Amino acid sequence: MENTEPLEGKIALVAGATRGAGRAMAVELGRAGATVYATGRTTRYHVSEVGRSTETIEETAELVDAAAGTKGRGIAVPTDHLEPDQVRALVERIDREQGRLDILVNDLWGGDVHLDMGSSEQPNMWEMDLAKGLRVLRLGIESHIVTSHCALPLLVRNPGGLLVEVTDGTEEFNRQYRKPFFYDLAKTTPIRMTHDLGEELKEYGCTAVCLTPGWLRSEAMLDSAFHVTEENWQDACEQAPHFAISESPTYIGRALAALAADPDVARWNGRSLSSGGLAQEYGFTDVDGSAPDAWRYLTEVDQSSGSADVTGYR
Template sequence: MERAEQASGQNAGPLDGRIALVAGATRGAGRAMAVELGRAGATVYVTGRTTRDQVSEVGRTTETIEGTAGLVDEAARAAGGAGRGIAVPTDHLEPEQVRALVERIDQEQGRLDILVNDIWGGDVHLDFTVEKQPDMWDMDLGKGLRIMRLGIESHLVTSHIAAPLLIRNPGGLLVEVTDGTEEYNRRYRKPLFYDLAKTAPIRMAYDLGEELKEYGCTAVCVTPGWLRSEAMLDTAFKVTEENWRDACEQAPHFAISESPTYIGRALVALAADPDVARWNGQSLSSGGLAQEYGFTDVDGSAPDAWRYLLEVESQGKPADVTGYR
């Protein structure tokens, strides 16, 4: 490794030489995970449906996969490492597109070490501003089934096609990304289609863990806490990352929120852990992993959002993050 560093003039990162695919890396958690993987030295294939020339049903033009790949490159350069981002437009509901993506990774790299299933985009089919969510039979069926496809089918398609490349070498890591820990998601998170879309990845990680361990590989499900995604900041609260605390006037419990970088650091900690198999099949959170690995959010704090939401917000207590970040 030292000889390689001297020859290249690069600093060694914990994930140097690793090949990663972040499926659904256009924005939010997926974008941050791709960036932090690149900062740690990985070559990262970033995929999604929004490009400079095409916009997905999410309807946001400000975030693209090319933009994500550029941020990966910037982070890698700043770290002085070998990481880089490669943007590949992919609709993960189209098996032929996913197959072409995986074949390209195989041809260019000959391996896949980290597969992240962060595909979503279903928020546009939901309305969380209403006081009461509709019963299953009152919800638009087309929207409900689209949520199922975006949140579940896309993950299954991607894992089915990419897993054979992942298991080619022992040590591969498959990461399902969802919203909510297994404990938190035991509660009904109405509407039903959303609840199913966010609980299914937890079970998928458990099931895939059972199958992957035979090949020396690991599957986990991870969740960020209350994520300060681009849409959360500028659409829901009309704030920026710099003044996000102003949103606490509207939603006091937003004080427990975290930047997307936090879940990115959680992923790097997992991927760099030589004993990552100890987590096989488990539901993990950014806050819980921060306690285990010692990383922090960008402000130096370590928010434990899901414990807070269970113990404070859901109990009707006033907002107070003391002891939770």
């Protein structure tokens, strides 16, 4: 009988799995049979600086359990990934309970609350609040470094391990300046980190990739930015026509699950990848059956246009 759980027996850590892409990636890894440790700072008893109490890591673990059936499992572990002692304790727990780590996903962020990303006029670097800017770099870069430093010794213990750095934008798209300054640094650095760690991991038979969703319909994007739900998200296109190319978090989750199940995943080592690009490679779709290719669309379609035509892009 064909194995319908290609990641059965695999152990994954999704760092930053409270909501959005991280939550969806945890769920889809569990659906494919993996045991998933879901970490983050917002629990049923504590809310992080992001300020959203509506999503918690416990709920993420329950969603993993529901998707996984009898094969995979979700395990919620409250962790501040800027605290090395907490991350070391997390990795020691995974080692003690599982004896291995096969998939490490660095989806740590939380910097949006320190940036006014909705403004059409972004300030120059020297006009920004320095403390907030440095906090963005800690959340988007330092947290990834701390987690990799602590977890990679367990990952490289067995060949075939996969490190996934999650960012916003492909290497090609991010060659342009994505103002404001601190956001640009936070989202381009994981791409370089992937290149560097790919060089170090390959001698252990492991792989590093950088993965980005397209225009993600995260919980915050839906309810805070556009005041819609996943059920009526297309209503937001009246405000922002190009939102028609957006994708659900499940899409990036399916991209990750396809990567993790690929026996030839090493061919992607050091590369910048996107959900839309991988959909063409592996044949998965978003929840509505479409396959949006957001970064190609954003590059090729004039963003200044008041109308949008996603024909050929999803």
